[in-house]
Amino acid sequence: MPTADASSSPLRGILPGLVLIFPALLAIALLYVVPLARSVVFAFVDADGGLTTAHLRTAVELYGRDVVFTVLVALASLMLISVVSIAIAGYLTLGATPWAVTALRWLYRWPLFIPFIVAGQTARNFLARNGLMNSLLIDSGLMDPATAQSLLDWRGLVLTFAWKQVPFVTLLLAGAMASVDRSTVEAARNMGAGRLRCLIEILLPQVRGTLLVGLILSLVTIMSVLSVPMMVIAGNPTMMTSMMAHRVTYYGDYAVANALGLFSYLITAVAAYAYLRMTLTQHNEGAR
Incomplete structure (x- = not known):
């Protein structure tokens, strides 16, 4: 039992910090990371969902x-x-x-x-x-x-x-x-x-x-x-x-x-x- 308490204390210590920065991380993910990933992916995807370089050539x-x-x-x-x-x-x-x-x-x-x-x-x-x-x-x-x-x-x-x-x-x-x-x-x-x-x-x-x-x-x-x-x-x-x-x-x-x-x-x-x-x-x- 003492060992379990000792191992869980680091997580318990950083949990408040994670809760505080979660809204900022979520905003960054939704406003920047997801649009960036979508734009990169769909630059190489054709109308049928296959990979293509036609858009880049155009x-x-x-x-x-x-x-x-x-x-x-x-x-x-x-x-x-x-x-x-x-x-x-x-x-x-x-x-x-x-x-x-x-x-x-x-x-x-x-x-x-x-x-x-x-x-x-x-x-x-x-x-x-x-x-x-x-x-x-x-x-x-x-x-x-x-x-x-x-x-x-x-x-x-x-x-x-x-x-x-x-x-x-x-x-x-x-x-x-x-x-x-x-x-x-x-x-x-x-x-x-x-x-x-x-x-x-x-x-x-x-x-x-x-x-x-x-x-x-x-x-x-x-x-x-x-x-x-x-x-x-x-x-x-x-x-x-x-x-x-x-x-x-x-x-x-x-x-x-x-x-x-x-x-x-x-x-x-x-x-x-x-x-x-x-x-x-x-x-x-x-x-x-």
Whole structure:
């Protein structure tokens, strides 16, 4: 009898915790795991229930350019997000002008509170040929009206995604940089190193893991947003999310839409694998 009590005590100890997290696990399973599994399975199932790769071939034949376009837009957006976020976070950490640091800290966060659908509509009004940006440039004499052009193409997508995601990545980076030991930076400054060199050679290597996390989360967001591609770009090629919505809305073809979704899963899976590999490498180096 004492042995039975001893063996059941661990289960009795973790049971309250399991009860508390069960609703969250159930929500994750129903809202994410089950739809993910269904989309992967039905991408390879035909109307008769047999296995087929026809849906995948159709997706490649009809929307191959859109897949490549999506990858290129995502990479360009992530590059711009990286550069701007590093610059802002670096100035927030190393800036020598208090009022400028305070103003920048107050201003850069505003896009966090703006929904993507509002960001897409704002981009349409700002980047169109007769939009606010060109109107300001023409009125100020910096642009000839005949040379005005619309940026509602891949450039508008990159700018909109970057504008929306830079504050999120900057928050992560600024917090990580603030936690770095300042003695190394102060020592470098005393040796004559400039702020830019301190940022690139001292701070950035120590927060690259945080930067990669922010970029991976931004990639997932870029791959899942529907409103911005539909509002900013009207022609082809376009983002995969628009083509998936088009396939479902006008054709009711969930199979090909699921096949397109596989490319999104693959892209995000590659990014997650790169992050896990880097994390494991750093952990092994630290253990040595």
